Amino acid sequence: MSALAEMTTRPAAAARFTSWRLLMNNRLAAAGFFLLLAIAFVILLVPLLPLPDPDATAPANRLKPVATAGHLLGTDQLGRDILSRLLWGTRVSLALGFTATLIAAAIGSTIGIVAGYAGGRADNLMMRAIDMLMAFPYMLLALAIVAALGPGLLNALYAIAIVNIPFFARNVRGATMGLAHAEFIDAARLSGKGQLSTVLTEVLPNVLPVIVITISTTAGWMILETAGLSFLGLGAQPPQADLGSMLGEGRAQLFTAPHVSIVPGATIFLIVISLNLLGDGIRDVLDPRLRSGTLARPGPMTAIAKARLAPAxxxxxxxxxxxxxxxxxxxxxSFTPAVNGVSLQLKRGECLGIVGESGSGKSVTALSIMGLVASPPALIRNGAIYLHGEDVLSMSEEKLRSCRGARVAYVFQDPLMSLHPLLPVGRQVEEAIAAHQPIGASERRERAIALLEKVGLPDARERAAQFPHQFSGGQRQRVGIAIALANDPDIIIADEPTTALDVTVQAHILDLLRQLQRERGMALLFITHDFGVVSELCDRVAVMKDGEIVETGETRRVLSNPQHAYTKRLIACVPELGTGADFLDRVSGLFAAHQREGTA
Amino acid sequence: MSAAAIEINDVTKVFGGGHTLLGRSRHAVTAINQVSLEVGRGETLAVVGESGSGKSTLARMLVGLEEPTSGTLRIGGRDAAELRRAGARAFGKMIQYVFQDPIASLNPRKTIGQILDTPLKLLCGYDGAERQNRVAELLDAVQMPGDTLRRYPHEFSGGQAQRIAIARALAAEAEIFVLDEPVSALDVSVQAQILLLLRDLKRHFGLSYLFISHDLAVVEAIADRIAVMYRGETVEIGPAARLFADPQHAYTKRLIASAPRIRKE
Structure with missing residues (x-):
């Protein structure tokens, strides 16, 4: 089976339990979860507990303090048992809050999915209606709705649900819009699925995490709002207890018998904080951006192992x-090497190509040179990198920073990603100059324009004021090269600089790099997956596979007479102009032979 | 079945245009301008062009994901507008599409088994047992192991995912495939294997391909005829061997001259 070397099996089962484990690893979220579980357990048991009637008044026993015999939490202004009222009231408040959340989630998510999927006028219409809902302060709108419908628990529930619909609609619409044009949605339609079935079986499962996140972060808020309405006398009506109305009724006795209002207040606090902690935990687990560790800021340079072996x-x-x-x-x-014992030399004024397939470690090698691999999680465990005889890995952070851009500069694959979208390109070149050269603003500006002219940008003076999105891909890459040249580096490291470009544009960029390199005597380390590009540009080539260099030598020699079996196979797999249909016969023989070796 | 697999007559596609609610006219972009092409039964026609040349728009119109602004499309002898009226199922039975990014074309929350099951159920209307047999045959055809079915898309490499996407297209039992840059996201050795697979499947199932690519060398290896597109128009159409040996149009010449080559002694 080694012909299908692409078939690597990964353990699948392990990944599926991690969400739960991640949540439990977050101590605060776990605490919130268990607190909420305990509260839910108690209020479910309420009808079975030997509690006095929550509505039975006993004026003789009014305002008894906490820990009175028969009344654990005392009694209120009408002599009713506070513990009993608290437990029954929590039941009402939680049921109301969660029902409102579910109603808001169902209606809001439906609006969001339909608007996001349909787009165009339908989207416009629905979202403007949602905007109108959002234009009112929440509490005010809820009050107006209850005032119109009349006070009562059910009406309070409707009010809270309506007020919270926009949260769900907007979040879910955003997530759906990203998915509506995804290729797998098109693919599902080509597989014969109708619109409704596509929405329910393809879109919904992918926006479900967003809905769950929104539920978990708004549920606490909704319980607060229901309590607020009851506090104002618009929710639960006497004698029925809920947390808000207990708080409202106890307010009058705040100075004479503070426990009457403090007990329900503290309960609201506990419920809401446990919901919020759990909600934050759920969001951290489900949000892919937080999960991939974007929030963990990488250090200024790649971490280097203390026990590093540094060969001479x-x-x-x-x-x-x-x-x-x-x-x-x-x-x-858990250390997984991406680059495993790589050694190479780049002579002055030379162009060395590193060629390999995805995952071969060529980019990590390139980024390691100036300590640019993000740490955590990266670690340089062993090795040395000599820049004109000086070991980069033993340099101080400050020294290393003075080398970046000044002695070694990078050109990246996608200039749309590496250029700042909100700054004019001229300013970005000026910034690169300012990082290393203390010169005046006007001189810097002139130099930036000269650089842009140098890399063949037409009308450089006018175009320096334009933003990256106003340039074509090839022009953007010219700007990227101008930034790399800004401080006259000795070495330029170009990581797949032409991969995202059209072939005719690629030819121009390669010409430019070749000419600049010859003119300035720079050394060029060129990383690519394309043997054709290597052949056009590089003096020598190193072939990488699984983090190791398997072969290195003069470009012509390696391409015409490869020594290593992997290089041979890789070159044989490159289709060449002029070979025509013979190419497939050739690779077919190659894979058949490889399979025989594999099974033999 | 004497009709050509695909006939494109004077098709134009304009994006935008029209008026806003307030009566202002919108900016219009002509993505395809009066293109006419024909793909014969059992033929591979390659469409080459650079980004923005309109080749993907052409592909999306062919499979019914976009509607042409003017002109007619005929697929397997039937009018595309009529097929569209007949519904997604009628369309899917005639023509299938393979996407450039194989992983993005598979729903991350569904197993491969569920993904392959959909066209078999909806387009072919097979019952449970029949579907199981067909899925096994399909995996065999694209050379994937049987345990593939229980796994999720992210567990596969690009090349494997593209094999699965091809299996899904095969499942529809359509005989016409539109392949939109099916190998450009793949490493060279994987690319060669996928090209080989596509050639074998074509022979075995008698398929017709419209193969879209920006890579001339790939196109030369797989295509019978080639159409060169530039800014929404076809500038040159001809048999593969002729077009590379003797390009007529200036743009074709430039394209061929720009392609990087491996220089050997």
Missing amino acids: NPAPDAALSIEGLETGFGGGD
């Missing part, structure tokens, strides 16, 4: 010399 520099003349580099992800036992 075998080529003191080279512009760059990497020895035994081992970079990986995770620490301790």
Whole structure:
């Protein structure tokens, strides 16, 4: 089966329990969860507990303090048992809050999904209606609705539900819009699914996490709102108890018998805080952006193991010399190497290509040179990187920063991602100059324009004031190259700089790089997956596979007479112009032979 | 069945245009301008062009995801507008689409078994036992192991996911495939395997391909005829061998000259 080397099996089952485990790892969320569980357990048992009638008044026993015999939490202004009223009242408040949440979630999510999926006029109409709901302060709108419908528990529930519909509609619409044009939605329609079935079986499961997150973060707020309405006498009507009305009735005795209002107040506090803690925990677990650790800020440079082995520099003349580099992800036992003992030399004025398939470790190698692999989770475990004979990995943070851009500069694959979208390109080149050269503003500006002219941007002076989105892909990459050239570096590291470009544009960018390199005598480390590009540009080439260099040598020699089996196979897989249909016969023989070896 | 697999007559597609609610006219972009093409039964026609040339818009119109502004499309001898009126099922039985990004074309929350089951149930109307047999045959056809069915899309590499996406297209039992850059997101060795698979499937099931790509070398390896698109128009159409040996249009010449080549001794 090794012909299908792409088929790697990953343990599948392990991934499915992690959400629960992640939630429980968050101590605050776990505390909120168990507190809520305890409250739910108690109020479910209320009808079975030996409690006095919550509505039975006993004026003789009014305002008894906490821990009176027969009344654990005392009695209120009409002599009713506070514990009994509290438990029955919590039942009412929670039931009301959660029902309102579910109603708001159901209606709001439906509006959101329909608006996001249908788009156009329907979306416009529905969202403007939602905007109108949002234009009123929530509590005021809820009050107006109850005033119109008349006070009572059920009407309070409707009011709270309506007021919270916009939260769900807006969140869910946002998530749905991202999905409505996803390829798998198109694919489902081509598989014969109708609109309704596509929405229910393809879109809904993917927006469900958003709905759950919104429920968990708004439920606490809704319980507060119901309590608020009851507090104002618009929710539960006497003698029925709920947390808000107990608080409202106890307010008059706040100074003579504070426990009457403090007990329901503290209960509201406990319920809402446990819901909020749990809600935050759920959001952290389900939100993919938080999960991938975007919030964990990476350090200024890649972490380097203290016990690092640093081999001596075998080529003191080279512009760059990497020895035994081992970079990986995770620490301790879970360390997974991405680059495993890579050694290479880049001579002055030379162009070295690193070529390999995805996951071969070529980009991690390139980023390790200036300590740019994000840590955590990255770690350089072993090796040394000599820049003109000086080990980069033993430099101080400040020293390293002075090298970045000034001695070694990078050109990245997608200039739309690496350029700042809100700054004019001229300013971005100026920033790069200002980082290393203390010169005046007008001189800096002139130099930036000269650089943009140098990289072949037409009308550089006028276009310097434009933003990245106003340029074509090829022009943006020229700006990226101008930024790299800003401080006259000795080495440029280009990571797939032409992969996102059309072939005719790619040809121009390669011409530009070749010309600049020759003119300025820079060394160029060129990372690519394309043997054709290597052949056009590079003096030497290193072939990487699974974090190791399997073969290195003069480009022509490696391409015409590859030594390593992997290089041979890789080159044979590259379709060439002029081969025509013979190409498939050739690879067909290759894979058949490979399969035979594999099974033999 | 003498009719061509795909006939495109004078098709134009304009995005935007029209008026807003307030009566202001919207900016209009012509993505496809009076394109006419024909794909014969059992033929592979490649459409090459750079980004923005309109090749993906053409593909989306062919499978009914977009409607042409003017002109007619005939698929397997039937009018596309009529097929669209007959519903998604009639369309899906005639023509299928393979996307560029295989992982994005598979719903992340469904198992491969559920994904493959949908076209078999909705388009072919097979019962449970029949569907199980067909799924096994399909996995065999795209050379994937049987335990694939219980797993989720993110558990597969790009090449494997593309095999699964091809199996889903095969499941519809359509004989016409639109392949939109099916190998450009893949590594070269995987790309070669997928191209090989596509060639074998075509022979085995008698399929017709409209193969969209920006990579001339890939196109030359798989296509019988090639259409070159530039800014929404076809500038040159011809047999693969002729087009590469003797390009007529200036843009085709430039495209061929720009392609990076491996220079050997």
